[in-house]
Amino acid sequence: MSPLIEITDPRVFDPATILIDVRAGANAHERYLAGHLPNAIFATLDDDLAAHPEDPAKGGRHPLPSLKDFAATLSRWGINPDSHVVVYDDKNAAMGGARLWWMLRSVGHTNVQVLNGGLKAATDAGVELSTDEYQATPVEAYPIPEKYNHTAEIEEVKAAAKADNRVVIDVREGARYLGHTEPLDLVAGHIPGAVNLFYSNSLSPEGKYLTSQALATLYNDTIGNVKPEDVIVHCGSGVTACHTLLGMEYAGIKGPKLYVGSWSEWSRNDLPIATEANGL
Incomplete structure (x- = not known):
């Protein structure tokens, strides 16, 4: 199954599809109520797709929720292992949409897709938005595995950034890197040894992902001969990195890991920091 789905695909509005609208920011709920796809469940990045960090130095600003909490959230949304889930956000999948896709894939749920172009693609296509809050019917607890898969901890990132046969990709904008x-x-800067590939380079001017062929060229130019499973992707707090991981999946590059803590964790642990000025 492609990780992306187009607004013209009838499965988006199939009554059997679990449609989830993920918003981020203080006014997330207000934006959802102002207009969302019919029958879309409201979700928030901060409350549903992340734990509230006690200390960002341990897990970053958006640590993953406990598996128990994530299972409860999926149950509340009516998702079972057989559900077809379509997710979207209003940020071209650069915020909650891709993060939820990655989380579901990480716990073994393969029947999940992200709406290519997000909410804008729907409005551009003339879809009439709803202002009603949709309530899902809960189901029994989702059977979650013992851990999130395809993640990298800080010690692995330290080693990978120094290794010739591994690549650490920082997807933040160049000025931050x-x-x-x-x-x-x-603190400003980046992990010494990490390479920069701004996540929005994967998008067309219309806000949709580039073709799979164009994305394969983009990512392979960065990865080179390194095996996908030896690639680690990160950003500021483990959210926009998922946008790149989704693009890689669409391009046929399967297996890279997410450094969840990302720069928000690294920069708080008195570790080496590279900048253009210091040349590390």
């Missing part, structure tokens, strides 16, 4: 600015975390 180079250490020119840092709007969200305490």
Whole structure:
């Protein structure tokens, strides 16, 4: 199954499909109520797709929720192992949409797709939005595995960034990677040895993913001969990195890992920091 689905695909509005609208930010619920796809369940990045961190130095600003909590959330949304789930956000899958796709795939749920182009693709196609809050019918607890798969912890990232046969990809914008600015975390810069590939390079001017062939060229130019399972992707807090991981899956590059803690964890642990100025 392709990780992407188009708004023209009738499965998006099939009554059997679990449709989830993921929003981020303080006014997330208000934006959802202002207009969302009919029968879409409201979800938030901060409350449903992340735990509230006690210390960002241990897991970053958006640590994954416990598996027990994630299972309860899936149950509340009516998702069982056979459900076809379609997710979207209003940020071209750069925020909650791709994060939820990755989380579901990480616990073994393969029947999940992200709406290519997100909410904008729907409005561009003339879909009439709903302002009603849709309530799902809960089901029994989702059978979650013992751990999230395809994740990398900070010690593995330290080693991978120094290894010739591994690649660590930082998908933040170039100014943050180079250490020119840092709007969200305490210190500017990047992990020494990490390469920069801004996540939005995967998007067309219309806000949809590039073709799978174009994405394969984009990512392979960065990865080179490194095996996909030896690639680690990160961002500021483990969210927009999922956008790149989804693009890689669409391009046929399967198996890269997510460093969930990302720069928000690394930069708080008194570890080496590279910038354009220091040349590390």
